Amino acid sequence: MFIAYRFRILAILLTVAFPPLRPMAQGAEQSTLKAALLSIRANDLKAHVNVLADDTFEGREAGSRGGRAAGGYLASHLQKAGLRGGGDAEGYFQQFGTHRNVLAVLEGSDPVLKNEFIILGAHYDHVGYGNARNSYGPTGYIHNGADDNASGTASLLELADAFASLPVPPKRSILFAFWDGEEAGLLGSKHWISRPTIPKDRIAFAFNIDMLGRLRNNRIEILGNRTSYGLRKMVSRHNQEIGLELDFTWEMTANSDHYTFASNNIPVLMPFTGLHEDYHRPSDDAEKINNAGMERVVRLLFLVSQEIAEVPDRFTFRANALRETPVLRQQFEKSQPAAPPRLGVSWKVRDPFDGLELTRVDRQSPADQAGLRVGDRIVNFAEAPITDENQFRIALLAARSPAHFGIVRVGETLPQTVSVPIVGQPIRLGVTWREDDAEPGTIFLTQVVNGSAAQQAGLRERDRVYEVGGRIFKNADEFRALITTLPTPIEMLIERNGRMSTVQLAVPPVATE
Numbered sequence: 001m002f003i004a005y006r007f008r009i010l011a012i013l014l015t016v017a018f019p020p021l022r023p024m025a026q027g028a029e030q031s032t033l034k035a036a037l038l039s040i041r042a043n044d045l046k047a048h049v050n051v052l053a054d055d056t057f058e059g060r061e062a063g064s065r066g067g068r069a070a071g072g073y074l075a076s077h078l079q080k081a082g083l084r085g086g087g088d089a090e091g092y093f094q095q096f097g098t099h100r101n102v103l104a105v106l107e108g109s110d111p112v113l114k115n116e117f118i119i120l121g122a123h124y125d126h127v128g129y130g131n132a133r134n135s136y137g138p139t140g141y142i143h144n145g146a147d148d149n150a151s152g153t154a155s156l157l158e159l160a161d162a163f164a165s166l167p168v169p170p171k172r173s174i175l176f177a178f179w180d181g182e183e184a185g186l187l188g189s190k191h192w193i194s195r196p197t198i199p200k201d202r203i204a205f206a207f208n209i210d211m212l213g214r215l216r217n218n219r220i221e222i223l224g225n226r227t228s229y230g231l232r233k234m235v236s237r238h239n240q241e242i243g244l245e246l247d248f249t250w251e252m253t254a255n256s257d258h259y260t261f262a263s264n265n266i267p268v269l270m271p272f273t274g275l276h277e278d279y280h281r282p283s284d285d286a287e288k289i290n291n292a293g294m295e296r297v298v299r300l301l302f303l304v305s306q307e308i309a310e311v312p313d314r315f316t317f318r319a320n321a322l323r324e325t326p327v328l329r330q331q332f333e334k335s336q337p338a339a340p341p342r343l344g345v346s347w348k349v350r351d352p353f354d355g356l357e358l359t360r361v362d363r364q365s366p367a368d369q370a371g372l373r374v375g376d377r378i379v380n381f382a383e384a385p386i387t388d389e390n391q392f393r394i395a396l397l398a399a400r401s402p403a404h405f406g407i408v409r410v411g412e413t414l415p416q417t418v419s420v421p422i423v424g425q426p427i428r429l430g431v432t433w434r435e436d437d438a439e440p441g442t443i444f445l446t447q448v449v450n451g452s453a454a455q456q457a458g459l460r461e462r463d464r465v466y467e468v469g470g471r472i473f474k475n476a477d478e479f480r481a482l483i484t485t486l487p488t489p490i491e492m493l494i495e496r497n498g499r500m501s502t503v504q505l506a507v508p509p510v511a512t513e
């Protein structure tokens with residue numbers, strides 16, 4: 001503690017004395033951040049889980065002997081990390097009845113913003129020996145709760161160490177909160193919010209860490225992502241360094257401590273590696289924890305919480321998040337129905353390439369009405385020979401009606417020109433989209449037309465678009481302006497399940513004949 005504090009003063013003095021060194025100071029900040037990030041390690045997480053989920057703590061039931069022992073373990077670790085107590089009488093505990101929350105504070109480095117707090121919280125209690133209300137059985141055996149929630153508790157200890165190791169703490173202060181009595185009905189977080197150790201209006205954001213130990217298929221849920229604006233984009237940006245698949249669920253129920261804060265109009269985030277067959281059973285044991293997976297999720301949490309503690313403007317609460325559900329999400333994100341095909345044919349490509357031989361002509365389609373038949377070959381389009389079926393698809397979608405085809409009829413060798421009044425409007429990119437008020441300055445795709453430039457570039461429905469041609473946009477109007485004016489190829493930065501990538505769309509010029 002003493003050494004870290006001296007470094008902090010030195011860093012401040014250097015910044016003040018030599019303003020031109022600012023870029024270097026930022027570089028140094030980057031490297032200390034990186035060091036703190038890398039200090040979060042699977043082996044350390046595993047060591048904490050092994051202690052907390054050991055039989056000696058008897059399942060850490062709130063108010064029990066094992067629960068108290070677990071609280072003692074946490075307090076001594078926080079003291080070693082050099083964090084000051086955030087509980088009663090400046091100690092680490094906030095007592096309520098026979099239960100106690102364990103609290104520690106890292107003071108922020110900005111003279112103004114340090115008055116605001118980020119809460120990083122995890123419940124450390126579990127269900128002891130289990131009973132009919134809190135266990136799926138068999139009851140009467142120690143429920144070690146390695147995933148629920150020794151994993152989150154270990155994660156929070158590692159985060160506390162990582163933040164405490166920074167020579168300059170983040171601008172906002174951080175409250176590290178180990179909640180008791182969660183399994184009995186979110187008792188610890190509810191008690192805290194009714195007797196907050198920090199004025200409630202100074203809580204800028206709350207993280208809840210509950211069950212991070214069972215990463216499977218590289219996939220986690222991010223609960224609370226709609227309780228403020230732009231959280232999905234921000235989490236996805238940090239995830240580039242981590243590479244997880246993120247499910248930005250709309251689930252918001254009172255099933256863990258995040259709900260205590262969300263229902264008090266405080267934005268929240270909660271990563272979650274999901275339920276499993278050992279949930280609330282004696283078999284939720286330490287050897288089943290995916291420690292390497294937990295390391296990755298905790299590192300993502302560190303990056304995200306560090307930014308939230310640092311940004312100049314506080315994230316404001318988005319109240320609609322409390323009314324949203326996964327069912328509403330399905331309705332909101334549902335696909336636009338596909339328009340009828342402009343021509344109405346299927347084909348096969350002859351090898352060597354010799355036009356597109358029709359294998360099906362849809363009844364009543366424009367092709368059918370113009371007299372095209374199975375076996376006919378399309379060899380020219382808009383007076384140019386067809387050399388590539390994918391380019392033809394794009395050109396056909398973009399064409400004005402009537403479109404002119406060079407057709408070699410069955411049994412003939414020379415093409416004849418056939419004009420077909422194709423249906424629908426010319427399509428250049430092949431996407432429809434929608435805005436999402438929770439993510440300003442982004443859109444998501446509600447349709448990707450078959451064969452279009454968008455589909456050929458790999459875009460899919462529900463992809464989120466963050467940039468077009470390297471530019472951000474404010475809303476759907478600006479997005480439309482960009483895609484209609486930029487020349488080909490149009491570059492898009494997209495996000496799918498928290499993974500970002502850049503795609504190039506080979507769009508045709510507007511309305512080719």
Ligand SMILES: [Zn+2]
Nearest residue numbers: 148149183280
């Ligand atoms: Zn639980």
